[in-house]
Amino acid sequence: MSSLPRHVAIIMDGNGRWAEARGLPRIKGHRAGAESVRAVTRHAARRGLEQLTLFAFSTENWKRPRREVGYLWRLLRRYLIEERGELMENGIRLIASGRIAEIPPFVQDALAETRQLTAANRKMTLCLALNYGGRTEIVDAARRLAADVARGALTLEQVDEAALAARLYQPEAPPLDLLVRTAGEHRVSNFLLWQLSYAELCTVDTPWPDFREEDLDAVLADFATRERRFGGLVRK
Ligand code: IPE
Numbered sequence: 001m002s003s004l005p006r007h008v009a010i011i012m013d014g015n016g017r018w019a020e021a022r023g024l025p026r027i028k029g030h031r032a033g034a035e036s037v038r039a040v041t042r043h044a045a046r047r048g049l050e051q052l053t054l055f056a057f058s059t060e061n062w063k064r065p066r067r068e069v070g071y072l073w074r075l076l077r078r079y080l081i082e083e084r085g086e087l088m089e090n091g092i093r094l095i096a097s098g099r100i101a102e103i104p105p106f107v108q109d110a111l112a113e114t115r116q117l118t119a120a121n122r123k124m125t126l127c128l129a130l131n132y133g134g135r136t137e138i139v140d141a142a143r144r145l146a147a148d149v150a151r152g153a154l155t156l157e158q159v160d161e162a163a164l165a166a167r168l169y170q171p172e173a174p175p176l177d178l179l180v181r182t183a184g185e186h187r188v189s190n191f192l193l194w195q196l197s198y199a200e201l202c203t204v205d206t207p208w209p210d211f212r213e214e215d216l217d218a219v220l221a222d223f224a225t226r227e228r229r230f231g232g233l234v235r236k
């Protein structure tokens with residue numbers, strides 16, 4: 001593909017509605033969504049993306065019923081363990097972004113192991129946004145900046161975009177090229193606020209549990225038609 005994005009992020013939305021439309025409990029939608037994660041991740045690596053970032057749990061999702069929150073974390077733990085073979089086979093390095101110290105310890109453990117196991121994989125990076133909030137990420141980076149200024153490691157004049165970007169959760173990630181949201185909503189829901197400044201946006205009506213390889217190809221084809229200017233007049 002001529003203009004392939006380096007880094008794609010997806011707001012995986014619509015699991016609950018997918019289940020409700022079938023008369024099933026919402027958690028069945030989350031379970032079906034895990035199948036999409038597997039298929040889309042494998043396909044993204046095959047297509048040659050450098051990084052795929054998936055919004056799996058937001059800092060606001062704690063507001064949901066305890067039962068659903070508990071199910072989501074158990075599902076994530078299971079995913080992190082069961083996908084190890086698949087990640088290794090496809091050369092995928094797994095990382096996470098968010099306030100990881102605040103997620104349930106049984107998920108932190110599985111995450112640490114999968115991270116270590118896949119650390120040397122080079123085909124693609126899969127970043128799971130877990131207990132992630134865009135505002136929280138900027139606050140956490142600002143705190144680190146303030147701490148560095150306070151201890152004299154940085155002067156006030158050295159505080160610039162690069163200094164803040166260097167203190168985000170994943171400073172070495174490739175620039176975000178494309179944000180996809182499924183299930184027909186047109187909002188950002190506190191995802192990647194800093195990184196979105198010049199990303200292309202694509203929303204699709206398909207709910208996440210129905211989103212598969214051909215849907216990823218469709219958004220990649222859409223991206224290839226975009227003219228990115230970054231405020232200037234030069235074509236990409
Ligand atoms: C996305 O699906 C999954 C998470 C937010 C964890 P939803 O659970 O938000 O599904 P809808 O939006 O209620 O259909």
Ligand code: IPE
Binds near residue numbers: 012056057058187189
């Ligand atoms: C965003 O979806 C969070 C994830 C996909 C993990 P939500 O379903 O939580 O977003 P809102 O509440 O509709 O904005």
Ligand code: MG
Binds near residue numbers: 013014015
């Ligand atoms: Mg939703």
